[in-house]
Amino acid sequence: MSSRQLGKVGWNALGLAVFVVMIFPVYWMVSTAFKTGPNIFSYSPKWLPIPATLANFGDAIHRQYFWQNVRNSLIVVVVVVTLSLALAFLAALALAKFRFYGRKAFIVITIAVLMVPLNALIIPLYITLSRVHEVNKLSGVIITYMTFVLPFAIWTLRGFILGVPRELEEAAMVDGTTRFGAFVRILLPLVAPGLVATSIFAFIQAWNEYIIAYVLLSSPEKQTLTVWLASFTTNRGTEWGPLMAGATLTAVPVVIFFLIVQRRIAFGLTSGAVRG
Amino acid sequence: MADVQLVHLSKVYDNGVVAVNDLNLEIGEGEFVVLVGPSGCGKTTALRMVAGLEEISDGEIRIGGRVVNDLPPRERDIAMVFQNYALYPHKTVYENLAFGLRMRKVPKDEQKRRVQEIARVLGLADMLKRRPAQLSGGQRQRVAMGRAIVREPKAFLMDEPLSNLDAKLRVQMRAEIARIQQALRVTTVYVTHDQVEAMTMGNRVAVMRDGLLQQVDTPQRLYDAPVNLFVASFVGSPAMNLVEASLELDDGKLVCRIGDTVLELPSDLTAERPSLANYAGRRVAVGIRPEDVREAAGWDGARLRGRILLVESLGSEQLVHIEITAAPLERSDLVDTAAQLPGPSLGVDDSERSVTLLGRFDRHLLLASGEAVEVAIDPRLLHFFDLETGAAISRVGVPVATPVAG
Numbered sequence: 001m002s003s004r005q006l007g008k009v010g011w012n013a014l015g016l017a018v019f020v021v022m023i024f025p026v027y028w029m030v031s032t033a034f035k036t037g038p039n040i041f042s043y044s045p046k047w048l049p050i051p052a053t054l055a056n057f058g059d060a061i062h063r064q065y066f067w068q069n070v071r072n073s074l075i076v077v078v079v080v081v082t083l084s085l086a087l088a089f090l091a092a093l094a095l096a097k098f099r100f101y102g103r104k105a106f107i108v109i110t111i112a113v114l115m116v117p118l119n120a121l122i123i124p125l126y127i128t129l130s131r132v133h134e135v136n137k138l139s140g141v142i143i144t145y146m147t148f149v150l151p152f153a154i155w156t157l158r159g160f161i162l163g164v165p166r167e168l169e170e171a172a173m174v175d176g177t178t179r180f181g182a183f184v185r186i187l188l189p190l191v192a193p194g195l196v197a198t199s200i201f202a203f204i205q206a207w208n209e210y211i212i213a214y215v216l217l218s219s220p221e222k223q224t225l226t227v228w229l230a231s232f233t234t235n236r237g238t239e240w241g242p243l244m245a246g247a248t249l250t251a252v253p254v255v256i257f258f259l260i261v262q263r264r265i266a267f268g269l270t271s272g273a274v275r276g
Numbered sequence: 277m278a279d280v281q282l283v284h285l286s287k288v289y290d291n292g293v294v295a296v297n298d299l300n301l302e303i304g305e306g307e308f309v310v311l312v313g314p315s316g317c318g319k320t321t322a323l324r325m326v327a328g329l330e331e332i333s334d335g336e337i338r339i340g341g342r343v344v345n346d347l348p349p350r351e352r353d354i355a356m357v358f359q360n361y362a363l364y365p366h367k368t369v370y371e372n373l374a375f376g377l378r379m380r381k382v383p384k385d386e387q388k389r390r391v392q393e394i395a396r397v398l399g400l401a402d403m404l405k406r407r408p409a410q411l412s413g414g415q416r417q418r419v420a421m422g423r424a425i426v427r428e429p430k431a432f433l434m435d436e437p438l439s440n441l442d443a444k445l446r447v448q449m450r451a452e453i454a455r456i457q458q459a460l461r462v463t464t465v466y467v468t469h470d471q472v473e474a475m476t477m478g479n480r481v482a483v484m485r486d487g488l489l490q491q492v493d494t495p496q497r498l499y500d501a502p503v504n505l506f507v508a509s510f511v512g513s514p515a516m517n518l519v520e521a522s523l524e525l526d527d528g529k530l531v532c533r534i535g536d537t538v539l540e541l542p543s544d545l546t547a548e549r550p551s552l553a554n555y556a557g558r559r560v561a562v563g564i565r566p567e568d569v570r571e572a573a574g575w576d577g578a579r580l581r582g583r584i585l586l587v588e589s590l591g592s593e594q595l596v597h598i599e600i601t602a603a604p605l606e607r608s609d610l611v612d613t614a615a616q617l618p619g620p621s622l623g624v625d626d627s628e629r630s631v632t633l634l635g636r637f638d639r640h641l642l643l644a645s646g647e648a649v650e651v652a653i654d655p656r657l658l659h660f661f662d663l664e665t666g667a668a669i670s671r672v673g674v675p676v677a678t679p680v681a682g
Contacts (some may be wrong), residue, residue: 002441024534163440167358167359170327170349170358172375174327174328175350175423176350178350186364
């Protein structure tokens with residue numbers, strides 16, 4: 001075997017190893033969700049859930065507040081995604097297309113905000129939100145999520161908008177559209193992949209977030225799914241089967257959302273607009 | 277179709293940079309006018325103002341007699357070809373071509389007829405379903421042209437449409453654009469930094485520098501009678517040879533001293549340029565086109581002695597670099613930077629300084645670098661310029677030049 005082939009094998013092995021490390025927790029979660037009680041705790045690990053059971057899923061679904069918390073999670077996610085997308089797109093548009101006083105400072109601040117560790121903000125955020133009576137409310141959680149989704153979304157979308165040559169809109173305006181028409185017919189379709197990518201980010205962030213929801217939402221009927229999952233761990237131990245079933249159920253919407261929109265992610269859509 | 281008039285047009289940016297300074301230009305109906313100049317001379321800005329993509333700081337633009345200063349681009353009924361083509365990447369070639377018609381509410385079947393007609397003319401008929409990314413550079417360029425033509429606008433505006441093509445394709449498209457323009461007789465303003473494009477394509481050429489219009493004329497007149505040093509050095513490839521010389525009165529006759537060679541100026545030449553006499557005893561810039569530099573065999577006038585530095589064979593002719601004794605032009609700010617001459621060497625006598633003279637010689641002449649050579653200069657073919665202002669010391673009847681400096 002030549003060294004070149006050897007290198008190729010090496011890279012493939014490395015890729016495979018990374019894949020296994022990444023996929024294993026997911027596999028173990030799904031597998032455990034289908035296992036019966038004794039199999040979960042057996043000393044020799046059972047790789048496959050045989051015999052399989054749906055009892056864990058039944059337990060999870062029938063647990064108190066499940067549907068209530070699913071609803072909460074959906075509300076938070078839908079509002080965060082739509083609001084952050086709309087606001088970030090307009091902000092990114094202004095930052096990419098117009099020159100105004102303080103533009104550069106705004107861009108720098110946007111990145112600076114992203115660099116602040118979230119955990120350091122929990123206490124100040126809690127105090128601020130409690131002053132305006134937004135603690136233990138979904139709206140409080142939504143506002144908090146926006147604080148870290150928005151800067152990222154603005155930053156990403158600005159890049160996408162800058163990737164569309166100015167001449168495209170100008171050509172459309174010469175061709176007979178208004179400025180707004182050029183925006184709708186030319187710019188919007190071309191930044192669509194950016195909007196999709198950003199919405200995926202916002203969706204995953206808002207759906208998976210735990211700490212802020214846990215701190216801000218104290219009453220069980222107000223909590224989101226991630227916090228609900230924590231309720232499987234009590235003073236008397238952890239109910240691993242139902243917990244894994246619940247975790248599997250929680251992961252499903254993200255996977256579905258991704259499958260729906262991933263088709264729309266076509267990076268490099270602007271190729272061919274300019275030059276050779 | 278309509279004429280386009282730029283009247284005292286100026287563009288001053290917020291930071292105080294003057295991109296276009298009091299530009300006056302009339303483009304007649306069906307005329308092809310080329311705006312040419314080095315990069316940053318304001319030619320593109322001027323074009324974008326005509327298109328309505330750039331606000332006008334001062335002055336007026338009229339298209340077909342109507343002042344369009346405050347009209348948005350879509351109401352000016354002009355079409356523009358952009359330097360980078362600016363094709364809509366998410367639309368097919370057909371949709372790209374039809375977009376302008378759709379926006380103007382042209383009926384569907386009329387749209388189809390016109391798009392197919394243009395596609396046939398431009399050789400794009402087989403590619404209507406493709407997207408711009410699937411086209412070659414030349415095809416994209418033709419789609420960009422087609423998008424402008426299909427609209428049947430009052431005027432075409434082209435912003436360096438050929439600069440992204442390779443050299444061979446550029447020559448081909450150059451002829452094609454000129455041919456299309458002649459067939460359609462649409463008023464066209466064409467911007468380029470390439471003086472060859474300007475000379476070959478335009479009915480008239482407007483040379484700009486630093487936002488100022490230098491000269492507008494037919495390509496031939498521009499070449500034969502440049503109004504100042506800048507135009508002289510910009511137009512023509514290879515560029516005009518420029519040296520410093522002094523005019524002296526010798527026995528009542530005007531002579532021109534280049535280095536240590538004295539050229540007698542014949543009386544018909546001085547009669548044609550009466551103001552030349554005022555320069556007696558002063559230094560002037562003298563220019564000569566490379567094709568007017570000849571090998572001296574059989575010439576009985578004054579000769580310049582030199583040494584061949586380099587011979588470049590072009591197949592049909594040869595370019596010969598000849599080192600002669602003369603003073604290089606020190607006001608290099610007055611000439612095109614691309615054709616800039618050697619820097620100043622103050623305090624050295626003329627006879628100790630040398631200039632490289634470029635000559636276009638017949639290919640049958642046997643010349644080798646290092647050889648001594650004598651070149652013949654016909655004083656009638658010389659161009660004279662004022663060393664202070666750069667303005668040409670012109671023949672009678674030629675309008676007075678706009679000085680470059682200032």
